[in-house]
Amino acid sequence: MESNDILEELLNIEVEIQDVQEQIRALIERQENLYERKSELSAILEACKESGKEASNVASSAVENWSGPFDWDSEADDVRLNVFGISSYRANQREIINAIMSGRDVLVIMAAGGGKSLCYQLPAVLRDGIALVISPLLSLIQDQVMGLTALGIPAYMLTSTNKGDEKFIYKALEKGEEELKILYVTPEKISKSKRFMSKLEKCHHAGRLSLISIDEAHCCSQWGHDFRPDYKSLGILKTQFPNVPMVALTATATQRVQNDLIEMLHIPRSVKFVSTVNRPNLFYMVKEKSSVGKVVIDEIAEFIQESYPNNQSGIVYCFSRKECEQVAKELRERGISADYYHADMDVNAREKVHMRWSNNRLQVIVGTVAFGMGINKPDVRFVIHHSLSKSMETYYQESGRAGRDGLPSECLLYFRPGDVPRQSSMVFYENSGLQNLYDIVRYCQSKRQCRRSAFFRHFAEPLQECNGMCDICAFSSEVKEMDVSGHAKLMVSFLQDMQTNDQRSTMLQLVDKMKVKQKELGSELKREEIEQLILHLLMQRFLKEEFQHTAYATNAYIAVGPLAKQILQGKKSVKLEIYAEQRTKTGIRSVKRCLGSSGLELKLDELRKELSCAHGGIFPHSVLSTEQIILLTSQKPNSLEQLEKVIGKLKTEKYGNRILEQIEKYSDFKTTDKQETVGRDAKRSKTKKNLVLIESSEDEE
Numbered sequence: 001m002e003s004n005d006i007l008e009e010l011l012n013i014e015v016e017i018q019d020v021q022e023q024i025r026a027l028i029e030r031q032e033n034l035y036e037r038k039s040e041l042s043a044i045l046e047a048c049k050e051s052g053k054e055a056s057n058v059a060s061s062a063v064e065n066w067s068g069p070f071d072w073d074s075e076a077d078d079v080r081l082n083v084f085g086i087s088s089y090r091a092n093q094r095e096i097i098n099a100i101m102s103g104r105d106v107l108v109i110m111a112a113g114g115g116k117s118l119c120y121q122l123p124a125v126l127r128d129g130i131a132l133v134i135s136p137l138l139s140l141i142q143d144q145v146m147g148l149t150a151l152g153i154p155a156y157m158l159t160s161t162n163k164g165d166e167k168f169i170y171k172a173l174e175k176g177e178e179e180l181k182i183l184y185v186t187p188e189k190i191s192k193s194k195r196f197m198s199k200l201e202k203c204h205h206a207g208r209l210s211l212i213s214i215d216e217a218h219c220c221s222q223w224g225h226d227f228r229p230d231y232k233s234l235g236i237l238k239t240q241f242p243n244v245p246m247v248a249l250t251a252t253a254t255q256r257v258q259n260d261l262i263e264m265l266h267i268p269r270s271v272k273f274v275s276t277v278n279r280p281n282l283f284y285m286v287k288e289k290s291s292v293g294k295v296v297i298d299e300i301a302e303f304i305q306e307s308y309p310n311n312q313s314g315i316v317y318c319f320s321r322k323e324c325e326q327v328a329k330e331l332r333e334r335g336i337s338a339d340y341y342h343a344d345m346d347v348n349a350r351e352k353v354h355m356r357w358s359n360n361r362l363q364v365i366v367g368t369v370a371f372g373m374g375i376n377k378p379d380v381r382f383v384i385h386h387s388l389s390k391s392m393e394t395y396y397q398e399s400g401r402a403g404r405d406g407l408p409s410e411c412l413l414y415f416r417p418g419d420v421p422r423q424s425s426m427v428f429y430e431n432s433g434l435q436n437l438y439d440i441v442r443y444c445q446s447k448r449q450c451r452r453s454a455f456f457r458h459f460a461e462p463l464q465e466c467n468g469m470c471d472i473c474a475f476s477s478e479v480k481e482m483d484v485s486g487h488a489k490l491m492v493s494f495l496q497d498m499q500t501n502d503q504r505s506t507m508l509q510l511v512d513k514m515k516v517k518q519k520e521l522g523s524e525l526k527r528e529e530i531e532q533l534i535l536h537l538l539m540q541r542f543l544k545e546e547f548q549h550t551a552y553a554t555n556a557y558i559a560v561g562p563l564a565k566q567i568l569q570g571k572k573s574v575k576l577e578i579y580a581e582q583r584t585k586t587g588i589r590s591v592k593r594c595l596g597s598s599g600l601e602l603k604l605d606e607l608r609k610e611l612s613c614a615h616g617g618i619f620p621h622s623v624l625s626t627e628q629i630i631l632l633t634s635q636k637p638n639s640l641e642q643l644e645k646v647i648g649k650l651k652t653e654k655y656g657n658r659i660l661e662q663i664e665k666y667s668d669f670k671t672t673d674k675q676e677t678v679g680r681d682a683k684r685s686k687t688k689k690n691l692v693l694i695e696s697s698e699d700e701e
C-alpha cells in the first residue's frame with residue numbers, strides 16, 4: 001500500500017468517525033429528551049389515575065378537600081364581589097385561596113389569564129398584616145399596584161426612585177403604624193437590600209407578615225423559559241420566615257420546572273394545584289406566509305379591519321426591531337392605528353406606546369418578544385405572529401396574551417419555511433434550542449393534527465376537545481400525500497457531493513439548485529414544496545443545519561444529517577402532505593362575541609375610558625372589565641342594588657350613577673327609536689295594508 005493511499009484511508013476514517021460521533025451525540029440528546037418526556041408522561045398518568053379526574057383539572061395533587069366549608073367563606077365571598085367586583089370564582093381559585101388561608105405553602109400552575117393574582121390578593125386582604133409579593137418586572141408591578149389602588153386596597157411598591165414611599169413602607173413594616181396590605185418588590189430587593197431584609201424581619205417578628213407570594217415563579221428555574229438569576233436567592237425567604245405561607249405561581253411549568261421550584265423555594269410540603277394549559281377561548285390558526293412582504297401586511301391589515309373594526313386591541317409580534325418599525329409603518333399606511341415597541345427604544349418612548357395601547361388609544365402594538373411578560377391587558381382580542389416564535393413554550397406564552405379576560409380571541413401565526421434559518425441561527429447555541437424550534441416548526445407544518453392537541457402533547461397533558469377552535473378542526477380541507485422519495489434522495493446526494501467538494505448551501509440556495517436539478521427526475525416540485533421537503537428532512541434528521549459566524553451575522557447552512565444513509569439507500573420513503581384544494585380565501589374565521597357588537601356596549605366602553613381618565617389615569621379595564629360590560633348590556637340593571645350584584649359594592653359606589661345613567665339613556669334612546677320605528681312601520685302598514693311584524697331587536701343586531 002502506498003503511503004498516499006494510507007493517508008487517504010486515514011482521512012476517510014477520520015471523517016467517518018466524526019460522522020459517527022455526531023450521530024451518537026444526536027442520539028444521546030434525543031435519548032435524554034425521550035427520558036425526560038417519559039418521566040413527565042408517567043407523572044401525569046399517575047396523577048390522573050390517583051385523582052380519577054378528567055383533564056379539565058389535571059393534577060391537583062391535593063388529597064385534602066380545599067373546597068370548604070371554611071370559617072372565612074362568607075367574608076371571602078364578600079371581598080370577592082364587593083371589593084374585587086368578581087361575581088364567581090374560576091377553576092381552582094377558591095381551593096387555592098382556602099389552602100393559603102389555612103397557612104399552607106402552595107404551588108399554582110394556571111394558564112395565562114386564569115386569574116392567579118386573585119389567588120394571593122384576596123387572602124392578602126383577608127389575613128391580618130402585610131403580604132409580600134415578588135414580581136419580576138416594574139411594569140407588571142406598577143400595573144398591579146394601580147389596579148389594587150383603584151379598588152381601594154392599600155398596595156405599594158418598593159422602588160429606588162420613590163423615596164417618599166420608601167419611608168412610608170419602612171415605617172409600615174417596622175412599626176405597623178401605616179396602612180399597608182400588599183407590598184410588591186422585585187427579586188433584587190431580596191438579594192441585594194440588607195436594609196429591606198432587616199425591616200422585613202422586624203415585620204415578621206411582630207407577627208405582621210401575612211403571606212409571601214412569588215409571581216412568575218418559573219423565573220426561578222433555569223429550565224424555565226425565562227430564567228432570572230435574582231430569583232435564585234428567593235430560597236432564603238422560607239428559611240427566614242418558615243411559618244409564613246408561601247405561594248408560588250406561574251402559567252407554565254414542566255414537571256422538571258415544578259420540581260426545581262419546590263426545591264429552590266424550600267416548599268417540599270406545598271399543596272400543588274395544576275390547572276389545564278388549555279385556553280378554550282383562543283382560536284389558533286397557522287397561515288401560509290407569502291414570500292412577498294407587502295402581501296403579508298395586506299392580509300394582516302385586512303384581517304384587523306374586517307374582524308376588529310371597533311378598535312379592539314391586538315399585538316403583532318415580529319422577529320427583529322427593524323421589522324417591527326417597518327410593519328407598524330405599513331399598517332399605519334393602511335389606516336390602522338399601530339405603533340412599534342422594542343428594546344432599542346428609550347424607556348420613556350416605550351412607556352408612552354404601552355400606555356396609549358393600555359388606554360385603548362392605540363389599537364395595535366407591533367413588538368419584538370421584548371413586549372412580553374409585562375403585559376397585563378386583559379382584553380387583547382388578537383395576537384398575530386408575523387414570524388414564528390422560537391419554541392412551543394414561547395408561542396404559548398406570547399399568543400396567550402390574547403383573551404386573558406376569558407372572551408373569544410384569535411391567535412394567528414404566519415409561517416414560511418424561509419423564516420426557519422433566521423430563527424435557528426439565533427437559537428442554535430441555547431440549551432436544546434434547535435430541538436425546541438423544530439417542535440414549533442412541526443406545529444406549523446402540520447395539516448392534520450389539531451393545534452390545541454400539540455400544546456397538550458407539549459405540556460404532557462391529556463387531550464381535550466378543541467370544539468372547532470383551531471383552523472384544522474374548524475375547516476375541513478382535504479389533505480393529500482405526495483411521494484417525494486426521489487426528490488429527497490436527489491437532494492441528499494447532491495448535498496453530499498457538495499460537502500465532498502467543501503461547498504455549502506443555505507436553504508435558499510438549495511431551493512434554487514434543486515429547481516434546476518430536479519429536471520433530471522422528470523417530475524417538478526414547486527418552490528414552496530421544495531422548501532417544505534427541506535424542512536421535513538430536517539425534522540427527521542435526514543438533513544441538519546450547520547452554522548457559521550461572519551463578522552456581521554451567523555449563517556445557517558443545510559448539510560447531510562445523521563440519518564441520511566436511510567434516504568440514500570432508499571430504505572425510507574418520504575411523503576409530503578399538501579392541501580388537495582385551496583383553503584378559503586383569507587381562511588380566517590371570526591370568533592366574534594366580543595365588545596362592539598352592540599350599541600350599549602360601545603357606550604359603556606366609551607364611559608369606562610372617560611371614567612378612567614377622570615379617576616387619576618387608571619386603566620379602562622380597571623373601571624369595568626369587558627365581561628362586566630357584556631353582562632351589563634344583557635341584564636340592564638336599573639337600580640344601584642341590581643348593579644351591585646353584577647359589579648360589586650365598591651365599583652357601584654364609585655361609578656354606579658354614571659353607569660345607570662348611561663344604561664337608562666340608551667334604553668330611552670332605544671325605546672324612542674323603537675316607537676318611531678313602530679310609528680313609521682304602522683304608517684307603512686296602513687298605506688301598504690300589510691301586517692308589519694316588529695321583532696324585539698334587543699342588542700344583538
Ligand SMILES: Nc1ncnc2c1ncn2[C@@H]1O[C@H](COP(=O)(O)OP(=O)(O)OP(=O)(O)O)[C@@H](O)[C@H]1O
Binds near residue numbers: 627
Ligand atoms: N373569577 C374571575 N371571574 C372573572 N374574571 C376574573 C376572575 N379571576 C380573574 N379574573 C380576571 O381575569 C384577568 C386575568 O387575571 P390575572 O391577571 O390574575 O391572570 P394571571 O393568571 O395572573 O395571568 P398571567 O399568567 O398572564 O399573569 C383579569 O382581568 C382578572 O380581573
Ligand SMILES: [Mg+2]
Binds near residue numbers: 116117215
Ligand atoms: Mg399574573
